[in-house]
Amino acid sequence: MKFFVDSADVDEIRELEETGLVDGVTTNPSLVAKTGRDFKEVVQEICAIVDGPVSAEVTATEADAMVEEGRNLAEIADNVTIKVPLTWDGLKACRALTQGGTMVNVTLCFSANQALLAAKAGATFISPFIGRLDDIGEDGMELIREIRTIYDNYEQLSTQILAASVRDETHVKQSAMAGADVATVPPKVLHALVKHPLTDKGLDAFLADWKSTGQSIL
Numbered sequence: 001m002k003f004f005v006d007s008a009d010v011d012e013i014r015e016l017e018e019t020g021l022v023d024g025v026t027t028n029p030s031l032v033a034k035t036g037r038d039f040k041e042v043v044q045e046i047c048a049i050v051d052g053p054v055s056a057e058v059t060a061t062e063a064d065a066m067v068e069e070g071r072n073l074a075e076i077a078d079n080v081t082i083k084v085p086l087t088w089d090g091l092k093a094c095r096a097l098t099q100g101g102t103m104v105n106v107t108l109c110f111s112a113n114q115a116l117l118a119a120k121a122g123a124t125f126i127s128p129f130i131g132r133l134d135d136i137g138e139d140g141m142e143l144i145r146e147i148r149t150i151y152d153n154y155e156q157l158s159t160q161i162l163a164a165s166v167r168d169e170t171h172v173k174q175s176a177m178a179g180a181d182v183a184t185v186p187p188k189v190l191h192a193l194v195k196h197p198l199t200d201k202g203l204d205a206f207l208a209d210w211k212s213t214g215q216s217i218l
Helices: 010-017 028-035 039-049 063-072 088-099 112-120 129-137 140-153 169-178 187-192 197-214
Strands: 002-006 023-027 054-057 082-085 103-109 125-129 160-163 180-184
Touching: 002 063, 002 187, 010 039, 023 180, 028 039, 039 054, 054 103, 063 082, 063 088, 082 088, 088 103, 088 112, 088 125, 088 187, 103 112, 112 125, 112 140, 125 140, 129 169, 140 160, 140 169, 160 169, 169 180, 169 187, 180 187
Parallel strands: 002 023, 002 180, 023 054, 054 082, 082 103, 103 125, 125 160, 160 180
Antiparallel strands: none
């Protein structure tokens, strides 16, 4: 499974990219607003750091305007992926942008039927929001499994499942088990994936034993 960083913090993204674990980045207007910086400048900086897809979201709600904004954003860098909402106009924009050779991430997906429509419209990525479904008492992970089953039934559907609204390490593990192609993860969750108390305990024991020998590798 690929890891995208869900952030617009350039310094944070640069630090994580150095690990070799980052396959892309997702941003949205809310994340960029937190930086207090110019939207296009932030996207351009991120695209220079990360080789993989960088999602930049349109703010228009009408199809023609979405396409115009999307084409404008796509000029920033070759790895820009245009994010559009899962509405009728969003699907129209998705098809137009995809046919023009631009990667498209269809976001705010909450049902398998929506995901099927996005794939038919040519979406590069579909973003089911698992955390938000959990918030209202539904099973967000079941949506991932449903989409995976549908996409696997039809070889002509090449859309990648991008698990979004990931809240914790369990969401990451379950998304991978359910067959998501990508998980877009907040930096704090990505950092948490490496943690386990037995790892820390074991390392402490090894270091204590090594210290007792009085030796040095260098």
